[in-house]
Amino acid sequence: MEQQEAPVPALREIVRTCSNPHIARAALRSIGGEFAERFAADASRRDLPSGVLAAGMVRAFATHAADHERRSVEAVAHGADQPVLVGLRYILARGLAAARPNDEAEGTPPAWAICAAREASIRE
Secondary structure, three states, X not given: OOOOOOOOOHHHHHHHHHOOHHHHXXXXXXXXXXXXXXXXXHHHHOOOOHHHHHHHHHHHHHHHOOHHHHHHXXXXXXXXXXXXXXXXXXXXXXXXXXXXXXXXXXXXXXXXXXXXXXXXXXXX
C-alpha cells in the first residue's frame, strides 16, 4: 500500500513559497482582479515591486502574527480550491488595511501588519 503524505497546512505552504518575491508576484497575478490591481497600486506608491511588498508582508506575518491570526488563515484556506491563494489574499488584505491612514483603517491593525508597513516604508 502506498503511503500518502499528510497535507501541508496552508500557512506553512504560503510562507514557504510566497516569501519569495517572484513567487509572491506570480501568486498575485493568479489572484488577479481588483484586489491585485489595488495591491500593485499600493506597492507602486511605496516605490516597491508588488512581489517584494507581498513577500515582505508574508514574512512579517510568519514572524509576528498572533496565534488567532494564524488560525484565521488556516480557517479561510481550509476546503478552498486554491488554499494558498486564498490564505495569501487574506494576509495581504490585512497588511494593506494596516498601511492605510488611521481615518481609513477599520480598527487597530495587527502587530505583524504594522511591522510589514514599517519595513516597506524604510525601503522607500
